[in-house]
Amino acid sequence: MALTIKEQLSSPGNILKFVIKHNTIFIFVLLVIFSALISDVFFTSVNLSNLLKQVSGIGIISIGMLIVILTGGIDLSVGSMVALLAVTFAILVNTVILPLAIILTIIIGFGLGSVAGYLVAYQKMAPFIATLALMTVARGLGFIYSKGSPITFKTPGGEFMSNFANNSILGVPNIALVFFLIVILAMVMLRYNVFGRLIIAMGSNEEASRLSGIKVSKYKFLVYAISGSLAAIAAIVVASRTNLGSPNMGMAWELDAIAAVVIGGASLNGGKGTAINTLMGVLILGLIGNILNLLNVPSYPQQVVKGAIIIFAVLLQRFERK
Amino acid sequence: MKNSESEYRVEMTGISKSFGVVSVLENVNLKVKHGEIHALLGENGAGKSTLVKILSGVHQKDGGQVLLNGKEITPKNTHDGQVLGISVVYQELSLVNDLSVAENIYLHKLGASKFWMNWKKITKDAQELIDSLGFEIDASSRVRDLSIVQKQVVEIAKALSEDTKVLVLDEPTTVFDPTDTQKLFDNLFKLKEKGISIIYISHHLEEIFKIADSVTVLRDGVDTGSMAVSDTDTDGVIRLMIGRELKDLYPVRDAEIGEEPIFEVKNLNGRRNLVHDVSFDVKPGEVLGIAGLGGSGRTETAKLIFGADKKKSGTLILNGKEIKCNSPVDAVGHEIGFVSEDRKEEGVFLPLSIRKNISVTSLKSISNKLGFLNVDKEFENVLGLIDKLNIKAPSSEVNVKNLSGGNQQKVALAKWLSIDSKVIFIDEPTRGVDVGAKVEIYNLINEVAKKGVGVVVISSDMPEIMGIADRILVMHEGTFYGELAKSEFSEENILRYSIGKPLKQTVLKKNI
Numbered sequence: 001m002a003l004t005i006k007e008q009l010s011s012p013g014n015i016l017k018f019v020i021k022h023n024t025i026f027i028f029v030l031l032v033i034f035s036a037l038i039s040d041v042f043f044t045s046v047n048l049s050n051l052l053k054q055v056s057g058i059g060i061i062s063i064g065m066l067i068v069i070l071t072g073g074i075d076l077s078v079g080s081m082v083a084l085l086a087v088t089f090a091i092l093v094n095t096v097i098l099p100l101a102i103i104l105t106i107i108i109g110f111g112l113g114s115v116a117g118y119l120v121a122y123q124k125m126a127p128f129i130a131t132l133a134l135m136t137v138a139r140g141l142g143f144i145y146s147k148g149s150p151i152t153f154k155t156p157g158g159e160f161m162s163n164f165a166n167n168s169i170l171g172v173p174n175i176a177l178v179f180f181l182i183v184i185l186a187m188v189m190l191r192y193n194v195f196g197r198l199i200i201a202m203g204s205n206e207e208a209s210r211l212s213g214i215k216v217s218k219y220k221f222l223v224y225a226i227s228g229s230l231a232a233i234a235a236i237v238v239a240s241r242t243n244l245g246s247p248n249m250g251m252a253w254e255l256d257a258i259a260a261v262v263i264g265g266a267s268l269n270g271g272k273g274t275a276i277n278t279l280m281g282v283l284i285l286g287l288i289g290n291i292l293n294l295l296n297v298p299s300y301p302q303q304v305v306k307g308a309i310i311i312f313a314v315l316l317q318r319f320e321r322k
Numbered sequence: 323m324k325n326s327e328s329e330y331r332v333e334m335t336g337i338s339k340s341f342g343v344v345s346v347l348e349n350v351n352l353k354v355k356h357g358e359i360h361a362l363l364g365e366n367g368a369g370k371s372t373l374v375k376i377l378s379g380v381h382q383k384d385g386g387q388v389l390l391n392g393k394e395i396t397p398k399n400t401h402d403g404q405v406l407g408i409s410v411v412y413q414e415l416s417l418v419n420d421l422s423v424a425e426n427i428y429l430h431k432l433g434a435s436k437f438w439m440n441w442k443k444i445t446k447d448a449q450e451l452i453d454s455l456g457f458e459i460d461a462s463s464r465v466r467d468l469s470i471v472q473k474q475v476v477e478i479a480k481a482l483s484e485d486t487k488v489l490v491l492d493e494p495t496t497v498f499d500p501t502d503t504q505k506l507f508d509n510l511f512k513l514k515e516k517g518i519s520i521i522y523i524s525h526h527l528e529e530i531f532k533i534a535d536s537v538t539v540l541r542d543g544v545d546t547g548s549m550a551v552s553d554t555d556t557d558g559v560i561r562l563m564i565g566r567e568l569k570d571l572y573p574v575r576d577a578e579i580g581e582e583p584i585f586e587v588k589n590l591n592g593r594r595n596l597v598h599d600v601s602f603d604v605k606p607g608e609v610l611g612i613a614g615l616g617g618s619g620r621t622e623t624a625k626l627i628f629g630a631d632k633k634k635s636g637t638l639i640l641n642g643k644e645i646k647c648n649s650p651v652d653a654v655g656h657e658i659g660f661v662s663e664d665r666k667e668e669g670v671f672l673p674l675s676i677r678k679n680i681s682v683t684s685l686k687s688i689s690n691k692l693g694f695l696n697v698d699k700e701f702e703n704v705l706g707l708i709d710k711l712n713i714k715a716p717s718s719e720v721n722v723k724n725l726s727g728g729n730q731q732k733v734a735l736a737k738w739l740s741i742d743s744k745v746i747f748i749d750e751p752t753r754g755v756d757v758g759a760k761v762e763i764y765n766l767i768n769e770v771a772k773k774g775v776g777v778v779v780i781s782s783d784m785p786e787i788m789g790i791a792d793r794i795l796v797m798h799e800g801t802f803y804g805e806l807a808k809s810e811f812s813e814e815n816i817l818r819y820s821i822g823k824p825l826k827q828t829v830l831k832k833n834i
Contacts, residue, residue: 120593147579194685194693206673211630212682212737213654271673 024264024280031284035276035291041292045171047239052176055084055286058180058232058256059279063186064227064279065257071223072270073127073204076232077116078257080138082250085109085235087142088150106232109164112138113228117221128288135254142247150246165240177238184228186275199223203270260285263313275311284309328392330376331356331519331757332488337386339372346372347543354488357517359510361530361551363563365756373540374490378410381404404430407487411477411494413754419466424448426465426482451479456505470497471616490512490521495529496753499615499782501818507533525756527556527582528785539563564758572789573764577771578790580606582642583777585745587627590636593678596622598800604745604776609767611791612780613816618797620780621663621830623745628653628660640744654683659738663749669734672723676715677704679722679733684740709734712762729758745776752786784813798822
């Protein structure tokens with residue numbers, strides 16, 4: 001039996017319910033307060049700007065991961081794709097003019113994503129398997145094309161990108177602006193666009209979607225292609241930040257992206273999740289790393305804390321469902 | 323009769339239960355004698371399932387008393403309930419698809435007993451149990467490979483695999499055709515003879531009057547009456563269920579039926595021969611009924627036409643023009659709608675709001691070229707349909723999973739009314755829907771037909787199909803065996819055609 005809004009508000013313990021419902025934002029706010037109290041350095045512009053720069057790359061692929069997960073799929077290839085595409089971008093920057101290098105990298109990203117999309121949507125391969133295979137292939141190709149070592153930007157175009165990636169507007173790093181722009185685009189798309197509506201419908205009930213006359217395969221294909229394109233943008237961002245493309249980039253990023261999406265309350269079964277909550281998930285993961293660094297916690301205990309936070313966040317979502 | 327110190331096997335008195343602030347049961351009484359079939363009636367959301375779940379230990383009561391054979395019991399979980407001899411067959415099937423029939427039937431014993439299982443014995447016992455029920459199912463086959471009817475039988479066998487004293491059946495016949503239903507009833511009578519008390523939940527009032535000894539009616543969490551079945555009639559029970567008189571279950575068919583068919587199917591054949599040589603037409607404004615036993619190919623026919631399954635051959639003609647319909651996308655493009663019998667799996671999007679459910683078919687008409695939605699227009703359409711179909715919900719943003727079966731079904735229908743469908747196939751329009759909502763759905767079908775739509779209704783519910791259809795085609799083994807005009811409508815005629823026999827009358831009709 002459904003509760004009316006009035007009944008919800010009149011019931012005791014409604015504040016707790018509200019917190020549980022918006023748990024991602026509350027965890028985020030709590031972490032910010034905690035960090036500010038515990039460290040003097042946290043609220044300095046240098047630290048915050050660093051934090052944003054660090055999360056932007058993973059953040060961009062997390063948005064791609066979100067739309068794949070919304071359809072009930074998963075994309076394990078994005079981390080390796082970042083490596084391959086960063087190498088590709090570095091090679092292109094050194095050979096063609098900058099705009100062409102950017103466009104070509106994104107097109108290649110779209111193409112790589114399309115391979116996963118084709119396998120999943122038209123060959124009915126399990127997303128986990130298809131993207132797992134692509135993950136290995138992409139990582140391998142990255143090493144082949146780079147001959148195993150990082151490729152540095154050597155042209156004025158490369159210099160321009162490096163400057164862009166390390167500068168900021170009004171204190172907000174440019175690459176974070178790129179990330180935020182993508183989040184906003186995703187938000188608008190998921191909320192106000194037919195494409196967004198349909199992938200959510202597909203994720204919540206694929207058979208009902210098919211029987212409602214939705215081109216399920218086409219949209220499945222597209223989400224992986226978009227995820228690949230976003231991996232290309234992430235690759236351009238991280239390569240520009242470090243002035244090079246390396247086959248070792250993006251190691252295990254797919255897992256961080258999945259974690260961010262899940263912390264953001266999305267369901268791995270599909271149909272549930274929002275861009276703003278994924279942004280929160282990305283920031284929460286980034287914040288944990290940042291504050292632990294400020295406290296000089298070594299990296300192994302950091303991993304333990306990270307894992308614990310993921311479990312905590314998902315447990316909170318259990319309450320929400322009840 | 324065993325344990326006859328007490329007159330009643332089950333005595334639930336003054337039961338109250340609330341979830342959060344919502345009171346689901348208030349001071350409800352249910353008394354079931356030894357060896358009787360006791361019907362529990364009420365509309366969806368009246369509290370029947372909750373009451374039964376308190377008895378079996380799924381939920382714990384907030385107040386009141388439950389006596390079994392005169393002794394108070396407080397089962398904390400379903401295991402406690404089972405130990406006490408209370409077995410429940412729930413509406414939602416709860417079988418493990420990847421295990422065999424036998425393993426499913428004895429699932430509850432797998433963890434409890436010895437380390438080693440005697441699989442041969444278990445399979446043999448299970449086979450005997452199923453045979454004794456009179457159904458043909460191989461106990462060693464995997465549940466995944468069974469039909470929905472067979473799964474339901476396995477559920478019942480599972481409930482009987484224990485030393486059951488109280489058997490609760492929640493809408494057991496929704497998936498059954500008349501012959502299977504009769505078999506089930508025969509079994510229930512046998513169990514009754516053995517002194518087992520049966521609590522029977524159903525929306526089919528005819529069933530109740532066929533099998534039950536007494537009846538308890540719930541409305542909005544309060545019991546509105548308890549009596550011997552012989553002391554009441556359908557109208558009396560309905561009055562208690564919905565609190566008012568229900569004049570006519572079926573609407574007066576007043577749609578104008580066109581001359582030329584709006585939709586024709588010629589020589590339709592499916593890939594696996596489940597459907598063969600199917601031809602029929604439907605006229606604008608007509609409600610065409612398709613009857614037949616479960617597995618006769620009714621649903622498969624609709625799915626073939628709609629493009630959800632692949633056709634082998636066949637011609638579809640819409641408004642005189644031949645059309646291709648190789649996928650649901652094509653079908654929707656030609657304004658052909660299909661409401662699935664499996665509401666939860668194929669009909670609605672449970673985790674999404676009513677609004678998103680209804681507008682999923684009409685997104686094109688409420689968005690611009692770039693795909694951006696005109697949300698105002700969407701709300702206007704959706705709120706209009708919610709109002710028109712009398713979907714009961716606090717707002718359009720409520721998730722469909724929180725609605726009752728009847729309201730979910732209205733949402734599934736609304737999806738196809740939000741676009742101008744020319745032909746709509748409705749498979750089991752009122753499965754698991756309460757009486758009040760049934761009437762509304764029948765009226766709706768009537769109204770849709772009035773607009774000149776060709777409506778094809780598939781139903782196992784014979785009174786229903788005779789009440790709403792203008793003409794009935796009966797399927798038998800994958801093809802239409804016979805056609806019944808309104809004057810020929812009778813349960814007997816439908817049944818005869820269903821089992822492949824000609825009608826008793828002198829005029830034999832087999833004009834397909």
